Amino acid sequence: MAGVIVWIETSEGKIRKVTREAAGAGAKIAAAINAPLCAVLFNGKDLLPELGNLGFSKIYTADGPAFEKYSGEVYAEALAAAGELSGAEVFLTGATALGRDLSASLAARLDAALAIDVTEIIYDAKPLKVVRPVYSGKLLAEVELTSEKKVISLRPNVFPITEKPAASPELVPLSAGTAAIRAEVRKAIKAAEGVMDVAEATIIVSGGRGTGGPAGFKVIEDLAKTLGGAVGASRVAVDEGWIEYSHQVGQTGKVVSPVLYIACGISGSTQHFAGMGTSKFIIAVNTDPDAPIMGKADFAIVGDLFKVVPVLKEELLKVVK
Ligand SMILES: Cc1cc2nc3c(=O)[nH]c(=O)nc-3n(C[C@H](O)[C@H](O)[C@H](O)COP(=O)(O)OP(=O)(O)OC[C@H]3O[C@@H](n4cnc5c(N)ncnc54)[C@H](O)[C@@H]3O)c2cc1C
Numbered sequence: 001m002a003g004v005i006v007w008i009e010t011s012e013g014k015i016r017k018v019t020r021e022a023a024g025a026g027a028k029i030a031a032a033i034n035a036p037l038c039a040v041l042f043n044g045k046d047l048l049p050e051l052g053n054l055g056f057s058k059i060y061t062a063d064g065p066a067f068e069k070y071s072g073e074v075y076a077e078a079l080a081a082a083g084e085l086s087g088a089e090v091f092l093t094g095a096t097a098l099g100r101d102l103s104a105s106l107a108a109r110l111d112a113a114l115a116i117d118v119t120e121i122i123y124d125a126k127p128l129k130v131v132r133p134v135y136s137g138k139l140l141a142e143v144e145l146t147s148e149k150k151v152i153s154l155r156p157n158v159f160p161i162t163e164k165p166a167a168s169p170e171l172v173p174l175s176a177g178t179a180a181i182r183a184e185v186r187k188a189i190k191a192a193e194g195v196m197d198v199a200e201a202t203i204i205v206s207g208g209r210g211t212g213g214p215a216g217f218k219v220i221e222d223l224a225k226t227l228g229g230a231v232g233a234s235r236v237a238v239d240e241g242w243i244e245y246s247h248q249v250g251q252t253g254k255v256v257s258p259v260l261y262i263a264c265g266i267s268g269s270t271q272h273f274a275g276m277g278t279s280k281f282i283i284a285v286n287t288d289p290d291a292p293i294m295g296k297a298d299f300a301i302v303g304d305l306f307k308v309v310p311v312l313k314e315e316l317l318k319v320v321k
Pocket residue numbers: 207208209210211233234235236237248249250251252253254264265266267268269270271272275285286287288291303304305306
């Protein structure tokens with residue numbers, strides 16, 4: 001018996017987009033090994049109707065206070081229990097902050113191969129192979145997962161969502177929640193109301209040192225709002241206190257992969273590129289034609305962001321409309 005299990009990650013009572021992406025990738029792995037696609041859902045009975053079109057044949061559920069707050073140990077115990085029941089050999093998560101943490105706990109528990117921040121899966125490879133960026137995105141490593149069990153964490157916004165015909169997956173309650181907790185989430189600090197998370201945004205407008213300060217970020221926020229996108233930032237902008245850390249993109253910030261990334265007043269350091277290099281289309285606005293980002297962008301505009309961005313907004317609006 002074999003199979004694929006996807007962890008249904010939720011945020012504020014909603015299924016995270018990367019979970020839907022993982023379901024699509026999981027369905028392809030399951031088809032390649034001719035095995036069922038299952039899911040594990042914690043305290044999420046209300047979400048079951050939304051899971052009917054993601055291709056799961058079984059959903060393992062675990063409910064109760066033990067699953068209310070994220071715990072690497074408790075969640076990994078439950079996923080391992082679902083793996084035991086189903087005989088699953090592949091476990092998929094989204095490479096979010098929690099998904100990365102859970103993947104590591106689960107892999108340690110199962111003595112499984114672990115690949116985090118995966119951007120490609122070679123579905124027909126035996127053993128399964130995945131591709132992930134290494135050395136701050138300078139290289140792509142093709143990794144062969146040779147152990148029997150494999151834990152794979154997918155970079156958000158890379159894999160397509162493939163919805164399936166509506167179905168009613170079988171529900172299987174898990175008896176879990178007894179793992180010893182060595183690290184406890186005490187407090188979750190909510191982002192300000194209406195602030196979009198860069199990790200899952202399809203459009204990101206980012207500002208760097210070139211914005212010159214918090215007032216300069218207004219032009220960035222304005223463009224992001226117009227395009228329905230999120231606001232990103234370089235580390236310099238965050239370190240200067242112009243914008244909160246949750247917006248930082250890069251090696252020590254968030255890794256993003258939007259359809260459109262607009263870098264304004266950002267030089268394009270290796271560390272920044274590590275966080276946005278897999279964006280599908282990059283536009284750079286910079287006064288310096290020789291800034292590294294200009295060579296990496298699909299579309300490079302040489303000019304002062306305070307003059308260019310408002311014009312860009314008007315032009316992009318025509319396309320978006
Ligand atoms: C271990 C480590 C981890 C790091 N992690 C990260 C990370 O996660 N994310 C990150 O971003 N950085 C990270 N850094 C920092 C990184 O090395 C760079 O210092 C940083 O990315 C530079 O930010 P910046 O592009 O905003 O600033 P700068 O490099 O100073 O570039 C500013 C750019 O703005 C342009 N400019 C100036 N005025 C204007 C204007 N009016 N209009 C248009 N363009 C203008 C300039 O020509 C310049 O290219 C890390 C560094 C280290 C050592």
